[in-house]
Amino acid sequence: MTRAKGEEIHLALLFEKQLKGFLERLGKYDDFAAMKINCENCNKPVTLDNLGYVALKGGEARFYCDSPDCMKEVS
Amino acid sequence: MKGLTWLANFFKDQYPGILTTLVAALLITSWKKIVFFFSHIPQVFYKRGMEKIVSESTSRMNKAIGIDIFPKVKLKIVTAELPAQELEDKLIIFVRKENKPSVYASIVHQALDKGFLRDSKRYIDPSLYESAKYLTGKISITGDKIAEPLDNFKRDAMRYFDRKMENALSDANTLSLMQKEELLATQGFFRAVLLQELNAVGTRMSGRLPSDACKQESLKFIDFLHDLARKDEYNQERGVLPPTDFVGQYFKVGVLFIRRADSVGLTGHFRAVRMKIDQQGVLSIYVMGKGRHTKQISGDFVGWLKHIAKEDYGNDWSVEKVIEYKLPKAQEQADEVISICCLFRHRSWL
Numbered sequence: 001m002t003r004a005k006g007e008e009i010h011l012a013l014l015f016e017k018q019l020k021g022f023l024e025r026l027g028k029y030d031d032f033a034a035m036k037i038n039c040e041n042c043n044k045p046v047t048l049d050n051l052g053y054v055a056l057k058g059g060e061a062r063f064y065c066d067s068p069d070c071m072k073e074v075s
Numbered sequence: 076m077k078g079l080t081w082l083a084n085f086f087k088d089q090y091p092g093i094l095t096t097l098v099a100a101l102l103i104t105s106w107k108k109i110v111f112f113f114s115h116i117p118q119v120f121y122k123r124g125m126e127k128i129v130s131e132s133t134s135r136m137n138k139a140i141g142i143d144i145f146p147k148v149k150l151k152i153v154t155a156e157l158p159a160q161e162l163e164d165k166l167i168i169f170v171r172k173e174n175k176p177s178v179y180a181s182i183v184h185q186a187l188d189k190g191f192l193r194d195s196k197r198y199i200d201p202s203l204y205e206s207a208k209y210l211t212g213k214i215s216i217t218g219d220k221i222a223e224p225l226d227n228f229k230r231d232a233m234r235y236f237d238r239k240m241e242n243a244l245s246d247a248n249t250l251s252l253m254q255k256e257e258l259l260a261t262q263g264f265f266r267a268v269l270l271q272e273l274n275a276v277g278t279r280m281s282g283r284l285p286s287d288a289c290k291q292e293s294l295k296f297i298d299f300l301h302d303l304a305r306k307d308e309y310n311q312e313r314g315v316l317p318p319t320d321f322v323g324q325y326f327k328v329g330v331l332f333i334r335r336a337d338s339v340g341l342t343g344h345f346r347a348v349r350m351k352i353d354q355q356g357v358l359s360i361y362v363m364g365k366g367r368h369t370k371q372i373s374g375d376f377v378g379w380l381k382h383i384a385k386e387d388y389g390n391d392w393s394v395e396k397v398i399e400y401k402l403p404k405a406q407e408q409a410d411e412v413i414s415i416c417c418l419f420r421h422r423s424w425l
Contacts, residue, residue, distance in 0.1 A: 009146045009186045012167040013125075013178070014153040015118050019169070021155025053181075054167040059159060066169075066177075068241040071184070 014054065026061050037063050041070040115152060121170070122150050129182055132215040140270045141398035141416070144211060146190030148182055176231035183212050183232075184239045192270075195277025197285040198325075199293040205243040206252035207273065210260060212236055252294075255301040262304045264363045264416040267398060268330065269300055271418065272359065275425055276325055289325045296326045303330060320355045327424065329357035333364035333372055341375060348380070348419070352388070358424035365414040372415050373397055380419050395420045 014022060023029035031037050035045040040062045044050070052066030064070045086093065102109065112119055126148070133145035151157075153167055168181050191208050192199070216232050217225055225233065243249045259265035273293065280289065302309050302317035309317045320329045329351035333344060344362075351357045362380075364372045377394055384392040395418040 008149050009189050010149050010151065010165050011182060011185055012151045012153045012162055012165045013118070013122060013170050014167045015121075015170045016172060017118070018152075018154050022153055025155045025159075051169045053169065055165075056159060056162045056167070057164070059163070068238045071181070071239050 016048075019048070019051075028061060039063060039065040039067075039070050041065075042067060111154075115154070118152050121175075122152055125175070125178060125182065126150055128179060129186070132183070132218065133186070135218065136211060136215045139398075139400045140267050141396050141418070142271060142274050144191065144270055144274065145215065146186055148186050150182075176228055177235045179228075180216070180232045180235035180239060183215055184236060187212050192273055192277060194281060195273050198276050198280045198289045199273055200290040202246060202248040203252050203273075203293055203297060205240075205246070205249045206256055207270065209240050209243050209249075209253060210256045210266070211270075212240070214260060252297065255297055258304045259297075259300055264361070264398075264414060265300045265304045267400075267416055268328070268361050269297060271361075272296065272326055272328060275359070278425055280325070292323045292325045295323065296321055296328070299328075320351060320357050322356050327356060327358040329355060329360045331360060331362045333362065333368045333376065341371070341379070344376070345379060348383075352392070358421040360419040362417040362419065363415065365412050369399065369413050369415045372417055373399070377417055380417070384419075391423070392419060392421050394418070395425070 020029060023032050028037060032046070035047060037046045038044060039046050041064060044065055044067075046063045046065050050065045050067075051063065052071055053064045055062045055064070129148045133148070136145050137143050151161075151165070153162065166185055168178055168185075170178050187208050191211060192204065196204050213233065213236065216236055217229055237244060243253075256266060256269070259269055276289070276293070299318070299321040303319065306317050319331065321327070331344060331347055331351070333341075348360060348362075351360055362372055362376055377397060380392075380394050384390060384394070398416045398418075400414055400416075401412065
């Protein structure tokens, strides 16, 4: 989410194939599978069908759904 | 010569060994990258393809405006092995099967959100900022072809981008500014002038507190350009041509069009430049032309501006940039028209 060197924007792509491993590493897979993870903005449960973005802040993962309002909030 | 022959013979005799050593060295130093590549081939190609699409659209946009309005976008593939600290503060976009347009729209949206007119945002009207941001994203995605039918990829990407800009598209003030800016975009150089000046005001005002006066003036400035872009209608409504100079507290811009230079020569235009500087008090002058005038401006006119900057104005003025680009097809019925915009600016004004 940072703008490095004043010229570059760094973004990361999380593919469906890597999602399970990524969530397991964060210790969030079981919660995700049980739909216990909610969108940071609208508080709706985040699932495979509506996951939009993930942001890591201070080692803590924040999940956002793909609704336009929530995508705006993550900016 | 003897040494070279010896070297050539040495490589000829020893090349299998040298080659093997090089390959071994490459494998040892880059084995992680090689393993990653082979275990993530589809993702690597997806990432590279996406970087190419984004890079092409952003560099086209930057070239047309004459400044790096779009930051460079670097993408990284998230894997379970990637250390968490490498992802700290990075936005991670979830990629679903076959949702390339959505990912592309997300990248454009995020890049604009983080990097678009970053230093100017606080000094210009918020609706104008949103409008300029939306139009920049839209033109990047559609590739300037505002009036043409889009292919499926661009149409879907635009649909996703519109969803992300839902708030701006629902605001009446922003919508009205978008309409004005779309007209500037179809005229090519006017939108370049707008973005150049919005970018410059951020640089000039750096360290100063944002003010409502500056934000208000940014709105008057787009009105000034809008009047120029619809000068025939303006003339019909008011019986006069729109002013070609805008001198406020934060924007001091003069615009000069080169037309019919073949028949009347450039003398009148030279006089107009001096008037703008000496009498009107502008500090940025945009000299514009298209078609056959392009060479005349990039040659004779730029040469003359450089000459007067040195001889008459003690190098206080300089030709900051000459932007050449094509007017979009939507504006011209036939082929694209090569256009030019030369920016002559006072050194104190950036």
